[in-house]
Amino acid sequence: MAKKASSKSVAPVGSTAPRIDIGISDKDRAAVAAGLSKLLADTYTLYLMTHNFHWNVTGPMFNTLHTMFMEQYTELWNSIDSIAERIRALGHFAPGTYREFGKLSSIGEPTSVPEAMEMVRLLVTGNESVAKTARDAFKLADAANDQPTADLLTQRLDVHEKAAWMLRSLLQ
Template sequence: MSEIQTINGKEKMSINIGIADQHRKKIAEGLSKVLADSYMVYLKTHNYHWNVTGQLFHSLHEMFEEQYSELAEAIDEIAERIRAIGYRAPGSFREFSEITSIEEDSDQPDAMEMVRRLAVDHETILRTAREVLPACEEAGDEATIDLLTERLDVHSKTAWMLRSHLE
């Protein structure tokens, strides 16, 4: 049964979802990194969608749109999972910049370099997501494991498709 606690002079309902506080915190921190990486790749992919040129313009323009649309939905799901386990989801560019593993562009790459960079970025998200799994398994947090498993599948497939353009 959840209780009401007073924190900083405000009443707040405690969270009792069957996951210990220390596990929820560790999972939320890991998910925040996945969220930041995902958001940064979303921005980069959207930028590439707008700015791609060359012989492969049409196919890459459409592929990038599919990818950033999928990422937009995923970002929402990740942030909502962080909230569901009782933590604030980071939501500003500054916050994302501080915790992301994704490198921001400092130039305007050509089409094939865009593809290469996105392949590397999706592999980075895969590694970030895998880092959170042990904490989820230890806590018995099946919902987050399910979310991360789906993300692993999507990013693995996306990285493969991007790498295939480079062969």
């Protein structure tokens, strides 16, 4: 008689893919994916804001800020895929619309084009918001013993805390 497979490895009815069995419970994977979804929304929102400021900055610090903003939005753009792919690796769909990002993001968007130093202030606040979101998601990943997500979040924390420091230095 054939041995029956455990329910953890049995695919849902109608599916040919095996269930995810990576040593993290379904509940914990869902919680971590939800935290990463907020991080993805914050990252995308900050990316858009930074790119917008890159296009629209004016004033005596134009060259410095234009270049700095480009470096920052490029880094943000490159990180979006890693965050979304980690959500998928955990077995969940990544948010990917402005509407979803708007609901999930903790970052407010400016309603007009601010002056250069206000752009810098808003980007400091935005980077700090993303860092807080990453730190909250890290707690979930750590509790779930999810090292790949914890590693990703540690890297994101480093990037956002450094960006906030560099931007804040321009305001002193």
